[in-house]
Amino acid sequence: MSVKHYKPSKYLSPYIDRYFVCSQTKSLPLILPGTGLEVLFHIGTPLSIDNKKLDVAHVICPREKLIFDSANNVNYIAVRFHSGGFRHFTSIPHAQIVNQYLSVEEIWQNEGKELLDILFSLPSVEEKIKLIDFFLCNQLKKHHFSDIVNWDLVIKTLYKNFNSISLHELAHQSNLSYRQFERIFKQKFGVSPKKFQRITRLQKTVKQVLLSSNKHYLSTALDNGYYDQSHFIREFQSFTKLKPSEYFVTKNFENHFYYRPLS
Known part of the structure; x- marks a missing residue:
């Protein structure tokens, strides 16, 4: 490529x-x-x-x-x-x-x-x-438009702090009930905040593993908030229908779309 x-x-x-x-x-x-x-x-x-x-x-x-x-x-x-x-x-x-x-x-x-x-x-x-x-x-x-709630900040905060942010606290900071927060978030971004959080965790873990060229993924998964290896395997399979060991193989380390930030 x-x-x-x-x-x-x-x-x-x-x-x-x-x-x-x-x-x-x-x-x-x-x-x-x-x-x-x-x-x-x-x-x-x-x-x-x-x-x-x-x-x-x-x-x-x-x-x-x-x-x-x-x-x-x-x-x-x-x-x-x-x-x-x-x-x-x-x-x-x-x-x-x-x-x-x-x-x-x-x-x-x-x-x-x-x-x-x-x-x-x-x-x-x-x-x-x-x-x-x-x-x-x-x-x-x-x-471009501006909302009463700064949704750009909301999604940026969730993306950067997926591992530590409480969705209920994020809703509170937005002056919304959690049910309102969840409904409007899904309208604006196409998925629920919880699913967005789960996808972000998976995406960042996979990106770090592939860019490090290290097939031993467990320590990276734990750093990103997975409780243990079984938790990561379950989440990975739920999104991909693959085991991590089936995905983290040579061809995928050599051919993927994860990039480092532009300087």
Whole structure:
């Protein structure tokens, strides 16, 4: 896999982690449940899932494991959003995006179509990324809104402190009953706060293990709040239908989508 990373403009950096260009001549790795979202712009033949070809540009927002069909010569530009960030770029409810593959045209209608028409006429990747960045800046200006509750802070706090934060305390800090907090959180982010917390724990554990290139995962799992090995195995299997020992193998250490922060 060949991957090149680009920083978003300063205006977008609170919401977008990075742009990256992926080129690969073998199948993409298993995608585990995550907390973020990506928009993919395919350069060449789009990917497919269960023999159904995806659109040339589309969202992926996996809260369940995801397996793309085998493909050769994969090549695309991805926009990786921070957790909860994408909701400021569209009026579509997050519940309609989670585990779906909405196209750029479905999300942004004629503006999305115009973006793609121009995008695929540009000769260089850098020009394409510059256009995507400009387009997203305009969508942010159009769709960004402020809530009475600072939900950006809520999800950032939960993401960074998943191992120590009490959801009931987070609800109290938001001046909401827990039932209100749970209901609104799910409306805005497509999953319950508890499930988000569980996915974050799993995601961070897997990322740390893969980036350390150490197949002995137990100490990392314990550091991230799992009670013991059995607890981690149960959680891993509930999200992936795999045992950790089946996932932490050489091919997955060499082929995955977990990256270190951009400097």
